[in-house]
Amino acid sequence: QVIKCKAAVAWAAGEPLKIEEVEVAPPQAMEVRIKIHYTALCHTDVYFWEAKGQTPLFPRILGHEAAGVVESVGEGVTDLKEGDTVLPVFTGECGECRHCKSEESNMCDLLRINTERGVMISDGKTRFSKDGKPIYHFLGTSTFSEYTVAHAGCVAKINPEAPLDKVCVLSCGASTGMGAALNVAKPKKGSTVAVFGLGAVGLGAAEGARIAGASRIIGIDLISERFEKAKLFGVTEFINPLDHAKPVQEVIAEKTDGGVDYSIECTGNVKAMIQAFESCHDGWGVAVLVGVPHSDAVFQTSPLNFLTERTLKGTFYGNYKPRSDLPGLVEMYLAKKIELEKFITHEVSFADINKAFDYMLKGESLRCIINLIGN
Amino acid sequence: KVITCKAAVAWGPSQPLKIEEVQVAPPKAMEVRIKVHYTSLCHTDLVFWQAEGHTPIFPRIFGHEAAGVIESVGEGVTDLKVGDCVLPVFTGECKECKHCKSEESNMCDLLRIDTERGVMMSDGNSRFSINGKPIHHFLGTSTFSEYTVAHAGCVAKINPKAPLDKVCVLSCGVPTGMGATLNAGKPKKGSIVAVFGLGAVGLAACEGARIAGAARIIGIDFNNERSERAKQFGVTEFINPKEYEKPIQQVIAEKTDGGVDCSVECTGSIEAMVQALECCHDGWGVAVLAGVPRADAVFKTNPVNFLSEKTLKGTFFGNYKPRTDLPGLVEMYLNGELELDKFVTDKVSFSDINKAFDHMLKGEGLRTVIKVIQD
Numbered sequence: 149q150v151i152k153c154k155a156a157v158a159w160a161a162g163e164p165l166k167i168e169e170v171e172v173a174p175p176q177a178m179e180v181r182i183k184i185h186y187t188a189l190c191h192t193d194v195y196f197w198e199a200k201g202q203t204p205l206f207p208r209i210l211g212h213e214a215a216g217v218v219e220s221v222g223e224g225v226t227d228l229k230e231g232d233t234v235l236p237v238f239t240g241e242c243g244e245c246r247h248c249k250s251e252e253s254n255m256c257d258l259l260r261i262n263t264e265r266g267v268m269i270s271d272g273k274t275r276f277s278k279d280g281k282p283i284y285h286f287l288g289t290s291t292f293s294e295y296t297v298a299h300a301g302c303v304a305k306i307n308p309e310a311p312l313d314k315v316c317v318l319s320c321g322a323s324t325g326m327g328a329a330l331n332v333a334k335p336k337k338g339s340t341v342a343v344f345g346l347g348a349v350g351l352g353a354a355e356g357a358r359i360a361g362a363s364r365i366i367g368i369d370l371i372s373e374r375f376e377k378a379k380l381f382g383v384t385e386f387i388n389p390l391d392h393a394k395p396v397q398e399v400i401a402e403k404t405d406g407g408v409d410y411s412i413e414c415t416g417n418v419k420a421m422i423q424a425f426e427s428c429h430d431g432w433g434v435a436v437l438v439g440v441p442h443s444d445a446v447f448q449t450s451p452l453n454f455l456t457e458r459t460l461k462g463t464f465y466g467n468y469k470p471r472s473d474l475p476g477l478v479e480m481y482l483a484k485k486i487e488l489e490k491f492i493t494h495e496v497s498f499a500d501i502n503k504a505f506d507y508m509l510k511g512e513s514l515r516c517i518i519n520l521i522g523n
Numbered sequence: 524k525v526i527t528c529k530a531a532v533a534w535g536p537s538q539p540l541k542i543e544e545v546q547v548a549p550p551k552a553m554e555v556r557i558k559v560h561y562t563s564l565c566h567t568d569l570v571f572w573q574a575e576g577h578t579p580i581f582p583r584i585f586g587h588e589a590a591g592v593i594e595s596v597g598e599g600v601t602d603l604k605v606g607d608c609v610l611p612v613f614t615g616e617c618k619e620c621k622h623c624k625s626e627e628s629n630m631c632d633l634l635r636i637d638t639e640r641g642v643m644m645s646d647g648n649s650r651f652s653i654n655g656k657p658i659h660h661f662l663g664t665s666t667f668s669e670y671t672v673a674h675a676g677c678v679a680k681i682n683p684k685a686p687l688d689k690v691c692v693l694s695c696g697v698p699t700g701m702g703a704t705l706n707a708g709k710p711k712k713g714s715i716v717a718v719f720g721l722g723a724v725g726l727a728a729c730e731g732a733r734i735a736g737a738a739r740i741i742g743i744d745f746n747n748e749r750s751e752r753a754k755q756f757g758v759t760e761f762i763n764p765k766e767y768e769k770p771i772q773q774v775i776a777e778k779t780d781g782g783v784d785c786s787v788e789c790t791g792s793i794e795a796m797v798q799a800l801e802c803c804h805d806g807w808g809v810a811v812l813a814g815v816p817r818a819d820a821v822f823k824t825n826p827v828n829f830l831s832e833k834t835l836k837g838t839f840f841g842n843y844k845p846r847t848d849l850p851g852l853v854e855m856y857l858n859g860e861l862e863l864d865k866f867v868t869d870k871v872s873f874s875d876i877n878k879a880f881d882h883m884l885k886g887e888g889l890r891t892v893i894k895v896i897q898d
Contacts, residue, residue, distance in 0.1 A: 443827075
């Protein structure tokens with residue numbers, strides 16, 4: 149049956165979301181309908197809400213970091229059932245394609261992230277409507293709604309003991325950063341790591357480096373106020389490029405006898421990407437690009453930087469396979485091997501969802517949790 | 524004592540070498556004097572002999588791919604003695620610095636390649652002279668001479684059973700290519716590898732892919748005549764980019780269901796470097812840069828190539844540590860795992876050394892071995 153519920157709808161680019169009553173159609177084949185308990189705002193939601201320089205797709209229900217419970221399943225769904233506790237994810241894992249079968253990749257051919265698509269894959273239609281008019285999906289998740297519909301391959305089943313108002317942040321930002329460190333950079337114990345950008349993703353990367361046993365974690369950000377908070381995530385030193393006349397690569401090289409062993413770029417700024425690469429040590433340094441740039445960005449460097457044995461990698465979602473790996477991250481949290489509370493700086497009710505946007509636009513928050521079940 | 528012997532001296536840029544009688548001073552502390560038996564011409568000799576866009580350093584004794592026998596050792600040399608069979612190498616291994624101690628790097632802080640230096644490090648003087656006038660060294664090897672002096676850290680001691688007219692090619696070109704594949708690219712058995720540039724380094728990269736068990740080795744070169752010979756080195760398909768309108772990355776992606784698993788760039792062309800990165804498969808592809816570009820070259824690409832989980836590395840001398848690893852390569856040759864004979868396409872006497880330059884300038888052949896030892 150169709151469910152009527154509340155959703156925060158973005159009617160046009162940059163306009164405050166409005167809480168509306170919407171209809172949510174039942175899940176079709178290989179889909180599930182999820183009751184969202186908690187969701188968080190991620191910068192990617194803001195980016196597509198502002199829709200600068202992109203094809204605007206409105207009205208749309210944004211949101212892709214969330215945790216909830218399966219309400220109903222469509223035909224053919226075997227891995228999930230009603231009542232399962234889940235994290236919907238903006239990228240999926242069909243389990244069949246070359247990427248899913250590869251040990252390394254998480255870029256599923258069928259279900260990988262698609263920012264342009266506003267409908268469900270099976271029939272090209274949306275499951276949301278208001279007064280008969282369709283409302284578009286976002287990243288196959290659309291979690292700013294009391295109920296949403298997602299492809300079963302994009303939903304990770306997790307331990308029902310997990311507190312959903314905490315683990316919702318594992319659907320995107322914290323995992324992206326931590327995975328960049330743990331799965332891609334793979335810092336050795338005692339190594340030196342530089343992290344560019346100390347927002348939620350960068351702090352996730354610092355946290356990953358801390359867990360790996362890095363001896364020094366150098367945080368680089370243009371906002372000095374971020375350093376204090378960053379210490380909680382293992383950052384041992386802070387560099388603000390604005391405080392130095394010389395290029396930050398040189399500043400880092402001087403502080404680290406030639407360069408860091410690993411650098412992780414979490415801003416999406418192409419200059420920072422180049423700096424991150426050039427500040428790692430010749431012979432063995434590894435730089436990992438995480439932050440998403442403008443579509444016309446150009447990465448450039450002297451090829452000698454490669455011939456002197458530096459490696460440049462990148463990651464998508466921290467190289468985590470959503471269905472295979474997220475349950476394990478939740479277990480790590482429950483076993484207190486990773487800390488998530490420190491990522492959460494604010495909490496608001498669903499009605500106040502626009503405050504989450506304000507906090508993020510002002511740079512005041514890391515993660516603001518939005519409560520959809522009204523406890 | 525000073526030795527008087529023959530050397531092929533370059534008196535000016537691009538001037539045919541002249542066989543002259545030179546004086547070779549005895550080795551100082553940490554140096555050895557080597558009787559060169561066989562040497563071969565490598566493209567890097569040619570580049571610095573032509574000295575276009577480099578500081579011209581003349582008169583100079585070139586040559587850095589060679590095999591010989593220790594004639595005398597200087598003070599403090601413990602790892603080498605008179606009579607040892609050796610490969611002098613253009614880059615060294617002090618075994619003390621961070622690089623030498625690192626598992627990954629071969630870029631020794633003390634003894635790494637220096638193309639500008641024309642003297643010995645200990646005293647800033649040359650060991651070669653004619654009538655009292657100094658002749659410059661090249662890459663610390665200067666093997667176009669019956670006797671040469673090198674730093675002991677730049678000399679690899681090898682099995683005396685090795686035929687020196689074959690293993691001389693293991694001082695440079697062959698390990699550079701083979702290591703690019705085996706040590707940096709590390710393609711798995713059954714994988715698909717693309718190699719750009721089918722000169723000696725590129726064919727050595729193909730040989731490395733063959734040894735690794737690659738299922739397909741795609742050779743890319745502008746010269747169709749190179750395709751036949753490349754088959755001996757494991758190349759299964761040949762592509763000449765000039766025969767296609769569409770970019771070579773696309774041609775390769777179409778032939779390989781999305782891209783190769785590993786690509787190795789052996790031309791030094793900046794366009795080929797970008798193509799090598801872009802033609803590897805997202806999710807897991809690794810591109811390795813081996814060819815040395817022009818000093819002003821700039822590598823540019825869209826960062827999305829990294830965010831889609833491609834890795835870009837570079838190598839120097841195939842990541843082989845000269846003293847530690849070259850003896851093992853000689854053993855691989857002696858037990859038949861590694862084939863070197865196919866790299867040698869001509870043999871000339873010392874007095875005919877300029878023929879080696881002619882072959883290379885005309886793009887003929889792979890390696891010309893020059894017999895320096897008198898019968």
